[in-house]
Amino acid sequence: MAIITLTTDFGTRDGYVGAVKGVLLRLAEDAVVIDIAHDIPPGDIAHAAWVVATSTHEFPYGSIHLVIVDPGVGGARREVIAKSSAQWYIGPDNGVFAYVADASDEAWAIESRTFRGRRVSPTFHGRDLFAHAAAALARGEPATDAGPPVRLTGTLPWGPRAAGRGRVVHVDRYGNLITDLPASEAGEAVSIDGNTLQVLRTYVDVPPNTLLAYVGSMNTIEIAVRDGRADTRLDAPRGTPVVPVPVVGPYR
């Protein structure tokens, strides 16, 4: 039994998700297919990368994670299988794996007939290529048979983080602003978009409708409004800096 997860921007109103699942179940009959998310904003590689980072490492070792957010489908980006932290990742090497795998991880191009369909539509690699590769892995075919080893090159629009500084890297369904500033570097308060916010524990530590910072479920600083949305309260889209600030106050 192999677990195959799906993270796509296919939405939940078309036949694309179904076509991929059909191929998986046709070619790997024992596979257990698990939906992670299909409403990634169309073509939003950075959004997909964060979703992958926050979910896939929870699965059992050896799970196969299909990630298909691929605005350059049919173009020059490479189709790859990567292995990282005992998880398998399959998709376009366009940055969707940026938080979970990099050039130091084992990866293979998907080129052999066993790992891709006979006819590959230039606009639907999810169905005709990536699903075939996932099913092949699920059946126990060795990844080394997929194609030559390669190095992952996909990156995200923002550069590497500088120590002691963070950026908003994701805005979630609730309008919470997720940053990449580790809790360990944040100290007692942070500044974002001109606001200084003490780092608290959870939403109920402030009155309703109040902005707060806290250590989120990825151990980085998050910004939220209790029972409200931080993304509309602040002008702080992805990429916005978040920095620790010293706090000198009566409570110390």
Next chain:
Amino acid sequence: MAIITLTTDFGTRDGYVGAVKGVLLRLAEDAVVIDIAHDIPPGDIAHAAWVVATSTHEFPYGSIHLVIVDPGVGGARREVIAKSSAQWYIGPDNGVFAYVADASDEAWAIESRTFRGRRVSPTFHGRDLFAHAAAALARGEPATDAGPPVRLTGTLPWGPRAAGRGRVVHVDRYGNLITDLPASEAGEAVSIDGNTLQVLRTYVDVPPNTLLAYVGSMNTIEIAVRDGRADTRLDAPRGTPVVPVPVVGPYR
């Protein structure tokens, strides 16, 4: 094989659903994970309660229903396992179980190490606590090991229903207004927002674009517009009264 269902307000664009599924499959490898609904409006406990009421009792006895709509996460509401009508319910005791379980049902606080993760993020109990409890039950751990017995206290914003009267308790995807007025108390016609509507059988009993009342799939009165939306036609949000009215007409 244990069935674990998921009802959340996590949406379908973030990694939260995936993280919970990953924990479930890692800790209970034979579990079958079933999505009920993830687009519960954020923090809408009453909405979640209705979804739970209309779906979970259809599952085989012994199914485990995870319900995670938890605006007070990290605060004072209790984390519980409840058993009712041979179904297991796991989630915050904040009202999400109001239609399916109450103080007369067996329930346990989730306190033991076997039923919760070692480190629990104060903002993501779904991943770090409730998923662990569901997996423990799925593996066959007795609920009595979760923690001390407790009584459910969660309630919904509206009070108990008075006999012979109902309220709109849910507005569904189609804009239908679902009430808690039992068909048996409705008689032949009902009044809502100044409209008197004969209780009919189904949508096609009226011309397109026409308002109608009928006995819905939960055996309560529902209000709809054929091929249209009742929620925009009427000014009748949740809580709006619906009452039976005597009908004296030529058809009697």
Next chain:
Amino acid sequence: MAIITLTTDFGTRDGYVGAVKGVLLRLAEDAVVIDIAHDIPPGDIAHAAWVVATSTHEFPYGSIHLVIVDPGVGGARREVIAKSSAQWYIGPDNGVFAYVADASDEAWAIESRTFRGRRVSPTFHGRDLFAHAAAALARGEPATDAGPPVRLTGTLPWGPRAAGRGRVVHVDRYGNLITDLPASEAGEAVSIDGNTLQVLRTYVDVPPNTLLAYVGSMNTIEIAVRDGRADTRLDAPRGTPVVPVPVVGPYR
């Protein structure tokens, strides 16, 4: 083990999907339930028909496809099981199967007690009738026991296609316009809404934000805007004609 897929307009915020899944797993415990799509626009039969056409044929032979988009529920349309291309289809005979099955395929009315619930809500045949029929098939009950053989009569709003001409038949999540003009009839360029577009290979063959035509994943002509939406760029709703045009240019 039987695969049962679900294509509905139930959305992902109510209990309807869960109720159907509960019945399936209660009555056919070995069934593997697979979501295809639940965000079909409410009552949009033609949309559902395209989703079914683009996904179900990828599944293993013998899969059972439940399709519940049923604005006439409780009315005169027939409830059917159809068999086509070694796939099973269950739903209302209202046109949702128009692209995958027709009067030449075997079909049966769903009338027997084994294939429908004891009490059938006139507004929720998905739960009380179609799910029962799918579970019966999944358990191995012969379709001939469902009821008398019938001929499918459901059709779509647009008539049969004339040779050498196509229509927009679907608008997908990305705003791409999917047509039924086969690639083999399209030649090198097509005209839609006053635009003449060369038929290219994939999105990256044009600069960002540019309109293009290409052979889509169903081997018909599709119209898209690279990194944008064709449905808002053109005035070309479903039913809009797409015709091949001769191209005489310097590149020939």
